[in-house]
Amino acid sequence: MTEKTFMAGFGGQGVISMGQLWVYCAMKEGLEVTFFPFYGAEKRGGIARAGVIVSTEEIASPLVTSPDSAIVMNMDSLPLCENILKKDGVMLVNSSLVKVEPERKDIRVVKIPCNEIAEKLGDVKFANMVMLGALSQVTGAVKLDKLEPILKTFFSESKHRFIPKNLEAMEAGAKAAS
Amino acid sequence: MAEEKRLMKGNEAMGEAAVRAGCDAYFGYPITPQNELTAYMAKHMLDKKRTFIQAESEVAAINMVFGAGATGARVMTSSSSPGVSLKQEGISYACGADVPCVVINVSRSGPGLGGISPAQGDYFQSTRGGGHGDYYHIVLAPKSVQEAADLTYEAFDLADQWRMPAMVLADGMIGQMMEGVSFKPPKDPATRIAKPWAVGTSSNRPVNHVDSTHLDPDEFEAVNRARFERYAEMKKVLPRYEEHDIDDAELVLVAYGTSARVSYGAVQMARKLGIKAGLFRPITLWPFPEKRMGELADAGKKFLAVEMSMGQMVEDVRLYTHGKSEVFFYGRCGGNIPTEEAVLAEIQKILKK
Incomplete structure (x- = not known):
């Protein structure tokens, strides 16, 4: 099994964290992983993209050029993801911010209203965790069952109180995608 | 026994490997895309009561490497392409004086200031003696975060063994990407190769000189020839693929x-x-x-x-x-x-x- 995912959004949406948590969980589940980020110099609002690969085999190119799955967190990322996604690939769209339909008919589109789900849980910042849950549900590549202990090392102690909400967001995303 | 795998950037993994290899002193100057390496050393060297200096320039950093290396310490510097160009004079001096050190190049696009994205345009500079004079040094090219850690860890021993700089030639991709990595245990200082040639404060031995100055052509030629005999030996035992x-x-x-x-x-x-x-x-x-x-x-x-x-x-x-x-x-x-x-x-x- 090899799952190559391209994640794209704007800076501040947690795209980089989402990619890191995805490969961190995969590594703890015994998979080979690679994470390569691209982001602008801006603190917020610039581009934020990550190419991530999880595999049962040794990973060849760390560059994700023809992904099996793509995550579209904002409007600007849609054309880019649509352009590179593999035929029959799955596109997970944050339908709270992306109101346009992809033109391609040879891909599977799964719409998740990430921002709305996150806001219901109390903060739009959980939107990336909602999408992470959806990605796990749709691809089955990473189970995310070790997310809780990973979040404990990922977040500094002062932020541990947010862990239950993050887990809840992940589960809500999985449910929305099922 | 290998430790549990950690998820790390290549830059950080090379830093941790250097610490475990017993790097006594690190001298650096910031440049993208290797900054996490300098930052990692800043954070971890001082904790261990070792030397970390952010020099005023790349030229200063490589000369600090030369000085500390001449005393027999395990030393390292790191940079990216334009910064490594600035270090070439010092690398030539280290090669001329047979000073072991580790130099990491997380290379980026050039020539000139170029860009900050990954590139491999430093092959000639790295493998042909990028400074002046007749010399070569070890160049190791990792393909992954794990190998970046392993080769950095080993580079210190190779540098000491062959008395020369050992360069780890990574690129911006290896430096910036994250992969799983497990580290070997810290090296026991007792296993280090003895350096009777080093300068220092010992008063009960003849004076040692560590420098590259030779004004007598015949004597200098003999020194260079001896060094090239070492190169010939390395070519027999070192190549890896x-x-x-x-x-x-x-x-x-x-x-x-x-x-x-x-x-x-x-x-x-x-x-x-x-x-x-x-x-x-x-x-x-x-x-x-x-x-x-x-x-x-x-x-x-x-x-x-x-x-x-x-x-x-x-x-x-x-x-x-x-x-x-x-x-x-x-x-x-x-x-x-x-x-x-x-x-x-x-x-x-x-x-x-």
Whole structure:
């Protein structure tokens, strides 16, 4: 099994964290992983993209050029993801911010209203965790069952109180995608 | 026993490996895309009561490396392409005075200030003695975060063993990407190679000189010849490489570092189409695995060098196949990375399949 995912959004949406948590969980589940980020110099609002690969085999190119799955967190990322996604690939769209339909008919589109789900849980910042849950549900590549202990090392102690909400967001995303 | 795998950037993993290898002193100056390495050393060297100095420039940093290395300490510096160019004078001096040290180059696109994206345009500079004078030094090229850690860890021993700088030539991709990595245990200082040549405060031995000045031509020639005898010995024992699907391959891709990862992906795609391609990945760029290259040429293989440059390592492929083989080249530069699909297309074009 090899799952190559391209994640794209704007800076501040947690795209980089989402990619890191995805490969961190995969590594703890015994998979080979690679994470390569691209982001602008801006603190917020610039581009934020990550190419991530999880595999049962040794990973060849760390560059994700023809992904099996793509995550579209904002409007600007849609054309880019649509352009590179593999035929029959799955596109997970944050339908709270992306109101346009992809033109391609040879891909599977799964719409998740990430921002709305996150806001219901109390903060739009959980939107990336909602999408992470959806990605796990749709691809089955990473189970995310070790997310809780990973979040404990990922977040500094002062932020541990947010862990239950993050887990809840992940589960809500999985449910929305099922 | 290997420790539990950690998820780390290549830059951080090289820093941790250096700490575990017993790096006594690190001297650096910031430059993208290797900043996490300097930051890692800043954070962890002082905790361990070791020396960390952010120098006022790259030139100062490499001269601090020379000075500390001359006392027998395990020393390291790191930078990226334009910064490594600035260090070349110091590297030449270290080679001329036989001072062991570790230099990490997380290379980016050039020439000039260039860009901050990954590139492999520093092959000539690294493998041909990038400063002035007649010299070479060890060059190790990792393909992954794990190997970046392992080669950095080993570089300190190799530098001490052969009394010369050992360079780890990574690129911006290896430095910036995150992968799983497990580290070897910290080296026991008792296992270090003795350095009776080092300068210091010992008063009960003859005075040692560690420098590269030789004003008598005959004496200097003898010193250089002795050093080249050491190089000849290294060429016998040091070359290292990895091979995939070589035996029945009609076309052998030759690539190192990130472009070797891409080429491996292209080879796997080619094999699925029934195309007989293989991969030869030099791990030591100097000394280059020239003997094996020659054997593959004798076996009638064709070669395709894949690089993130306009073609530098390809010249070594031509050199060590002694004109017996057809050698092709595919490269991207300016910070672009070749894709598996583009390399596959090149394989198909060459083999007309």
